[in-house]
Amino acid sequence: MKKNTGGYTPEKASFREYLGIFMGIKMPWLFIILIFAATIATTFAGLFLTMFTGDMVDAQGNVPTGQLVRFALGYAVMSVCLAGQTIFQGIASERINLGLRQKLWRKIVYTKQSCYDVDGGETLVSRVTTDCDFASKLLTTIVGFLSIAISLATYISSMYHLNVTIANYTMLLIPLSILIGWGYAKLKFLIAQKTQAMLARTTSYLAERTSNLALVKTSNAQELELRQGEANFQAQYEMQIKTGLMSAFYTALQTLYNIVSILIPFIAGAGFVAAGKMTAGEVVAFYGIAGSVGTYFTNVIDSVGTIRQANGALARVINTMKLPDEQNASGATVDEPDRDISFVDVDFGYGEEPVLHQVSCQIPKKKVTAVIGANGSGKTTLFRLIERLYDPRKGSIRFGEKDADSYDLHAWRKAFGVVAQGSPLLEGTVRENICYGCQRPVSEEELIKVARKARVYDFVSKLPEGFDTLVSPGGANFSGGQRQCIAIARAMMCAPDYLLLDEATSNLDAHSERAVMEALEELMRGRTTVIIAHSLATIRRADHVIVLREGQVEASGSPRQILEASGNYLSKVMNRKRPNMA
Amino acid sequence: MPRGGAFLVQTIAGRIRNLPLIKSFATEKKEEEKGVAAAGELYKANVQFQYIQGVLVSYLFVTEAVGIVAAVIWGSMLLRNGEITLEAWLAFFLFVPMVNNVLRQFSALWTSVKELQGRAARMSGIMDAPQEEQNSSAPADIPAGDVAFRDVHFGYGESGEVLSGLSFTIPRGKATATVGVSGSGKTTILKLLERLYSPTSGSIQVGGKEIAGLNLHSWRDSISYVTQDAAVFSGTVRECLTYGLPRQFGDGELMEAAKLAGIDGYIAQQPGGLDAPLAIWGSGMSGGQRQRLVIARELLKGADILLLDEPTSALDAEAAAAVSDTFYTRFHGRTIVTVTHELNFIAGADKIIVLNQGKVEGQGSHEELMKSCESYRKLVEEQSYQEVFA
Structure with missing residues (x-):
């Protein structure tokens, strides 16, 4: 289950798929229309003001008050439109981002487990958090294009209206600006x-190290990590210097371009004014309009850059959306009386290598089945297949006569109570953790009763906040044994029909282990239980035993049969007491 | 105040990490709603920000507009009176936006400063955190002798005392096993020995000297700490095996240590062998394999003191027995402190210390404790009960 961390491979998607993103998101159409309207209003107001300025110059300052008032009003309109544009754009963007984020998250929760083993969790997080921000950028850029197109058409025609020759000169400059902008955007x-790939590497490095600073300290590896961290930061620094230099260069070119574009209308215009073909005011107006045209073209180029960036991010989102869902739709509920669960010729592997090969075994109903085998023999995988987190490559898993697949996935999983290796606890209070997955409300008495049985009550009642104590991320504020007890309490609370116990008591000392086993025994009575066992006691207590070896069933039968037949393999694999402690 | 981006990242990351658990419990709907709610919070926070941005933008524009309008109106009046020339008026008209540009940059800088202040405050919190006492001026030699805890009290914070007046001796060069119920403070003892924490009162000494006064770097060099979860960092196998070690090791030495730990087969199978990469969070290996890698690392370190925190909890009996044998034979003569509940380890120890609720209930050999210590007897009986053959 290794990840490919080499190099950056940009993802692609088709145009239809990009549009498809917005399907199912509540689009803020009103806002979008308002943005469009505000932008157009700003354009026309701007044009009016520019022309007006020209007229004022020509009037040599003799402007009637009424016109001055109109001038001031024009500016007022523009400020309102600008403010409105910014706010509407902001809100519309956030709405779109929110919509996509929620859509993506809903999808992720239901996707097949196998998709995440390859990718790993970290990149998925950034899909939901940062990649989704680009949805709005894409949309607002497209809307922006429309309004820019209209604005450009208006301004350019005004330019030509004023003076054809100077307009031609100005338009000649435009391709130059586009070229510069384009080159810069690509780079x-x-x-x-x-830079992003590098940032991701650095973040992942920092995340890993800060999660276990104790290891760094006890290994006296501070110097080593300092050097490695610095190497990462140095690389980041050099990247950003490059970006900065590029940016500076671009700004220099842009400034140069701006100066030239200012000079043209005035120098050429001066000639026309001298020849009496243009008024001074018209030159001033021209200068204003040309400036706006230049700005609009720059915006176009920036937009193209933004679209490219958005494409990259959104392509990743689209590909995540395309991942296969878990099969859920059809399916009966598991309301039938218990049946035997059986594996029929099951082959399975997470990647290339097979983990289970031609596994056929029975898990008899209402009995305790112990699964034993060395590390890596496939025991945990067996559980994951029973839970239908993964599907067998070949063969099938049956519930009685029917395929497990024919049952509704949720109902199926709800019927199993799981105590998994490592006992992951989710953030929240102890109470929330114990009641997790339990649909019904749980009374305090019930909680305490279950907590006592799972030996949780003893240590939780001593905490200042009792059951309302918060579990820190990763459950670090509880010892391994305590975490396991909470996980067992959690399984007990749901009182499921079937139990899957994976090395349930390996982290506990003998005293607690015995107590918990007793409680579990109560729970297991009359229920179908599969338990991955590490001690002989558990095997003896089981009704049926399955021995796994390197992904295959070595033997199965009653505990007596197994102890007699597979004694050799077993004694290697099980805990045995030391001879001098008879 | 709605919670923003960091909260969303934390919420999503927490759930993605635990997706198998969520699926097992079929709580997708509930977790779906949590993620959706977190996204909603971010939205609210961002919208608030956008409003502020909008107001800011229009404020800037309004000041510019007012400037221009004033220049025009006032200027035209002055022009009419002949007090300024047309060129001057025009120049003024062109200057106003430039002045506003500069003002705009100022306000942008101001916003940056405010944002950075927030971040700087968080950073200074970290920078101000107390540093470890390095004692770098102390000599590099570590005194040889027994390790003694004298009336040590310690608690992690508000959760109350974990160690309440602990006194015992760990004899030099011998194997000591610490047993007790979960949460009785066994792991805490090891952390105090590593000086990751300091006792609130009482003292810990080695060879009569306070460990708190020793050179920290040298002290940790003289200790091997094998934790419950066998933590390794991503990197190559070679880097992992030599992590933090002061000298270079040849491939032969590395593979020999690997063999003793039982991980040489695994390494040989990896493409690249010693240079094979280890995935982040050690995810490419099983728990047992990680343990063996860690054991190989500590074998290479060759420290005088070994602190073992349930080192074989993830191993099956064959490997566990082999590993405990390795420790007891290969490290014979060094000071070993094992936190364990497995009889294998307890049986091989020279001295056993029984902890109960942060205090020492008994210490001595197996026979002595069977006679004198009630909870020890119970522990052994229950463990044996579980492992008796039919």
């Missing part, structure tokens, strides 16, 4: 990708 994109 920026390439560097951005590299």
